Amino acid sequence: MADSTSEVFSASKFAERVEASGLTGREIATRLGVTPAQVSALRNGRRNPSMDGLKRIVEALGGSAVDYLVLPDKERWTLRHFRVAAGLTQLEVSQDLGVAPAAVSGWEVRRYKPPRALLPRLAELYGAGEADLDAAVGYEKLASPAEGLVALAQSVIGVVEVALAAAAAVDDRERQTLLSAVNQHLERSLDSLSSAVRGLPEGQLRLAAVDAVRQMAELYAAANKACR
Incomplete structure (x- = not known):
């Protein structure tokens, strides 16, 4: 459900837009890259589009993402509501933030x-006020050390992924220098995170930290392989 519009997509709003467009079901389907049956399912509420699907709907029928959604009162929005209302996928947000x-x-x-340092950029991406996002995140409830550890680990992973992608676009000499720096960074991060994970209590945060260690180890292996 990560990038689904489940629970917020409005079939009735979509149907109204379809009617107002004057296009046939087949023409709508062609524009969206789906079948007429899938268009019918969207109109009848039997199907919800992915975020990419919602973006195609906006391109085909006009308006903005919000015009096809039913959202709670603004004070009850979560970060997901802000992202979906902005018409962005999780992948697009992660790539922009480098996580x-x-x-x-x-x-x-x-x-x-x-991390609080990312709040201004998130606000810019979502076209929202920092105070609104602050309330949605709930910073007044201080993050636990475990939460901070996982957030930091995910940030490291994002930076390394961006660095590896950049390495593929430079010459051999620059690539080796960049990959060497990536490996050193990952080694230090893996050592620190692996030690810290052992002290975490069982639960979702520990599972997230363990998964971060796994991702780092895979990236380290990939960077080592690319160095050869």
């Missing part, structure tokens, strides 16, 4: 909080 997609997902299900 792993799993980090964005973790923030939205309130497994842990995004």
Whole structure:
């Protein structure tokens, strides 16, 4: 359900837009890259589009993402509501912030909080006020050390993923220098995180930290392989 519009997509609003467009079901389907039966399912509420699907709907029928959604009162919005209303996928947000997609997902299900330093950029991405996002995140409830550890680990993973992608676009000499720096950074992070994870109590945060260790280990192996 990560990038689904489940629970917020309005079939009736979509149907109204379809009627107002004057297009046939087949023409709508062609524009959306789906079948006429799938368009019918969207109109009847039997199907919800993905975030990418919602973006295609906006491109085909006009308006903005909010015009096709039913959202709670603003004071009850979560980070997911802000993102969906902005018409962004978790992947797009993660790429812009330089973090792993799993980090964005973790923030939205309130497994842990995004670092405060990212709040201004999130507000810019979502076209929202920092105070609104502050309330949605609940910073007044101080993050536990475990939450901070997981958030930091996810940030490291995001930075490394961006660095590895950049390495593929430079010449051999620069690539080796960049990959060497990535490996050193990962080694230090893996050592620190692995030690810290052993002290975490059982639960969702420990599972998230363990998964971060796994992702780092995979990235370290990938960077080592690329160095050869």
